Each structure stands twice: as C-alpha cells, then as structure tokens.
Amino acid sequence: MFSKTCQYAIKAVIYIHKQSLEGKKVGAKEIGQEIDAPDAFTAKILQVLVRQHVVGSFKGPTGGFYVDKSHEFKTLKDVVLAIDGDQLFQGCSLGLNQCSEQNPCPLHFEIVKVRSNIHYMLTSKSLKQLAEEVGDGSTVLARLA
Amino acid sequence: MFSKTCQYAIKAVIYIHKQSLEGKKVGAKEIGQEIDAPDAFTAKILQVLVRQHVVGSFKGPTGGFYVDKSHEFKTLKDVVLAIDGDQLFQGCSLGLNQCSEQNPCPLHFEIVKVRSNIHYMLTSKSLKQLAEEVGDGSTVLARLA
DNA sequence: ATCATAAAGGATAAAAGTATCCTTTATTAT
DNA sequence: ATAATAAAGGATACTTTTATCCTTTATGAT
Ligand code: FES
Ligand code: FES
Numbered sequence: 405m406f407s408k409t410c411q412y413a414i415k416a417v418i419y420i421h422k423q424s425l426e427g428k429k430v431g432a433k434e435i436g437q438e439i440d441a442p443d444a445f446t447a448k449i450l451q452v453l454v455r456q457h458v459v460g461s462f463k464g465p466t467g468g469f470y471v472d473k474s475h476e477f478k479t480l481k482d483v484v485l486a487i488d489g490d491q492l493f494q495g496c497s498l499g500l501n502q503c504s505e506q507n508p509c510p511l512h513f514e515i516v517k518v519r520s521n522i523h524y525m526l527t528s529k530s531l532k533q534l535a536e537e538v539g540d541g542s543t544v545l546a547r548l549a
Numbered sequence: 550m551f552s553k554t555c556q557y558a559i560k561a562v563i564y565i566h567k568q569s570l571e572g573k574k575v576g577a578k579e580i581g582q583e584i585d586a587p588d589a590f591t592a593k594i595l596q597v598l599v600r601q602h603v604v605g606s607f608k609g610p611t612g613g614f615y616v617d618k619s620h621e622f623k624t625l626k627d628v629v630l631a632i633d634g635d636q637l638f639q640g641c642s643l644g645l646n647q648c649s650e651q652n653p654c655p656l657h658f659e660i661v662k663v664r665s666n667i668h669y670m671l672t673s674k675s676l677k678q679l680a681e682e683v684g685d686g687s688t689v690l691a692r693l694a
Numbered sequence: 695a696t697c698a699t700a701a702a703g704g705a706t707a708a709a710a711g712t713a714t715c716c717t718t719t720a721t722t723a724t
Numbered sequence: 725a726t727a728a729t730a731a732a733g734g735a736t737a738c739t740t741t742t743a744t745c746c747t748t749t750a751t752g753a754t
Contacts, residue, residue, distance in 0.1 A: 405550055405637065408742070411644040418655055431700065445743050451702060464751025465699040480656075492550065499556040500692050510563055510679045510688045511625075514670035521666050525659035534655045543655045547645050553712070576730065590713050596732060609721025610729040 405522075410487040413449050415439035415545045417483050420459050420469050421535035429468030440546040449487065456486040471531070480534070481526035493519060550667075555632040558594050560584035560690045562628050565604050565614050566680035574613030585691040594632065601631040616676070625679070626671040638664060 406414070416435050423430045432450055436443030450469055454461045458478050461469050471478075484492065496503040497515045505512070537543045551559070561580050568575045577595055581588030595614055599606045603623050606614050616623075629637065641648040642660045650657070682688045 405642055408644060411642070414656075415643060433700090442743060444745070447701075448703095448743085454701085461701060462751080463699085463701045463749075464753095466752065467700050467750085469701085497550055497556070498560060498690075499553060500689075504692075507692060508688050509690070510682060511559075511670060512688065514666075514673075518663065518666045518670060521659075521663045525656060525663060528659075537655060543653050543657065544645075545643075545654070547649075547652060578730090587713055589715070592731075593713085593733095599731085606731060607721080608719075608729085608731045609723095611722065612720085612730050614731085 405492070406484065407488050409445075409449055410484055412439060412441040412446060413453060413483050413487045414480060415441070416446060416450060416469075417453065417459060417480075417531060418534050418538060419545055421471055421531045422538050424471045425532070425535055425539065429462060429466070429470045431468045435469065438545060452486055453483065456482070458482050458486055476530075476532070478531060479527045480529075480531065481523065484526060492522065550637070551629065552633050554590075554594055555629055557584060557586040557591060558598060558628050558632045559625060560586070561591060561595060561614075562598065562604060562625075562676060563679050563683060564690055566616055566676045567683050569616045570677070570680055570684065574607060574611070574615045576613045580614065583690060597631055598628065601627070603627050603631055621675075621677070623676060624672045625674075625676065626668065629671060637667065 416439055419435055419438050420430060432447035433443045435441075435450070436446040439446070450459070450461070453459050454469070457475070459469050459471050459475060461467070481493075494503060496509055497511050498509040500509050503509075503512065503515075534543075538545055561584055564580055564583050565575060577592035578588045580586075580595070581591040584591070595604070595606070598604050599614070602620070604614050604616050604620060606612070626638075639648060641654055642656050643654040645654050648654075648657065648660075679688075683690055
C-alpha cells in the first residue's frame, strides 16, 4: 500500500509532531532510532518532506526538524503525496495508463470505494491528534524486535 | 497497492477465464499481448499461478492456460496471495514487525476498515463474473496507448 | 573569529523487483 | 518415429528502491 520509504516518512512526521508538542526540535538520527529506520535514509526522506513544506528544519546546534503553525493543516495525505506521489489516489490499480470511469478496469468501481476509505484514513485525523495518541501510549511507532 | 507483477497476474487470470468461457486455452504470448505485458515475464507469472492452482496449464500443441471446474472457487484474493503474499491482508501498513490490535500503529484501526474493503473487492465477484464483464465490454484489461 | 553541530547535497552501493533469453520437458500431429 | 508446439525451468540483465558514506553549507555556542 505504502512504499517502505513512505512508511518511514509517516512515522517520522508523527514523531516530529509528537516532539513539537513539547516544543522540541529533533535530529534525523534520533528520529531514525525512534521509528526504527536507518538514520541516513531517514535524513534523505526528511529532505523531501522539508522541500514539500510538510515539516520544517533548522541547521546548526539546537537545530533539527519541527513543525509549527505553518504546518498545522498538513495531513498524512500530504506525506504520502510527497513521497509516493498520487498513484494511490489517481492511478489505475491495475496499471492501465490512466484511471477512467468511461473505460474502467475490472476493479475500478470497487477501487473507488477503497480509495475513499484511504482518503478518509489519511485526512480525518490531524497529525497533531495522531501525535497525541502516540504520546499517551494508545498507539506506537515502533516495537521491540 | 499491488505490485506490477500482481497487476499483470490479475489481468492474466481474468483473461484466461474469459477465454475459458468459450472453451479456449490460451498461450502466454497471447495473454501478454492482450493484457499489455511482456510475454516472457507473463509466462513466469503464470508458472506461479499454476503451481498455486489458480489456473491450469497444458503443454504441447493445443496446449495453453485454462480454468475448469477445479478452479471455480478461486478469487482475485488467491491471485494476490499467490503473487504478493499476505502483506496487504495481514501485515502492518506502517511496517511494524506485525499488525497488532493490542499494540497498534497510528493507522491500525483505519487500516482494518480499508482492508475489509479490499477483501470485499477481491472476493465478492467471481473470476467468471469479472471475465464476463470484460467479455461484454463493460470493463477492459488494456487500453490503446 | 573559531569550533562544534546538524541539515543539505552528492556519489555510490546493495537489494529487490521487473524483464529477457535460451534450454529442457511434455504433448500433439504427421 | 519425427517434427512442431507450448509450458517449465534456469541463467542473466536491467531498473527501481532502499541504504550508506562523505563533503558542503548554515547556524549557534564559546
Ligand atoms: S480504471 Fe483501473 S482503477 Fe480506475
Ligand atoms: S499495527 Fe499497523 S496496521 Fe495493525
């Protein structure tokens, strides 16, 4: 459903939000450790997320990744779009050159429903809410091996 | 959502069903052309589907791929399981070592709903029905470039 | 000013997924 | 029996994704 890169991205963004709730900036290394992803690779992913304004970053000592008011309306959908693009939302699930209502593939009409669910999943909760759920322990970003 | 290989597999199986409706066996080459997939690669995928008893095959002249009574309860879900495995159905969408209700990732409870939709999509219609829809032109397996 | 820190960027490398080609085996038609 | 056909299998190549490492740039602390 999501590329491995995108899974990392989702977890990273939620973790950044969680730390930003406490006003903390976090480094790529720490993020990688917290979400159980290789840190150099995590850093690469974060570069993309910063370019797409999903999160902010600051260089130098006391630097790191964070979110502020300017990111408050970003959702998981923006994360997915930034990393995996719009294939999941726009493309034909069977790989036809485009998804078309007039010339549908055998899965089209069911896929439309699935997509609607996925869209809801990725937009209904704010990243802040998701971060709070991790904060209070009701969900987790990593698990012991 | 599905690997490219799996997209090919789904289209191939539906096409085989379509031809079997008319009692015809079909070769890998023809299948590849009809579903717009490389034929040698299509042949490889078909080997897996045959091993998993999703379709049948017969060697030699007049040979080819087909389905009969023994395949009548196979669904698209079996195709996806044969090619992509159970990651889509059982795995954690965020890549945690396993999906767990007790220790859920932030997307878990929404993913459960999405999965239920996907499961329905892949099991509610028989492969025969899907083949008929392609047969009567209401859906398509390929489109002109 | 200098140094330490952390993100950004570039260059590779390793692994997985996708694709091609050639040989072997089973089956049919002659 | 022989030749032709088509799937099965094996080896190899190409591409994309995932991952690592090293250098450069920006910033803050001293
Ligand atoms: S045409 Fe295939 S999903 Fe719409
Ligand atoms: S724990 Fe992640 S999907 Fe269930």
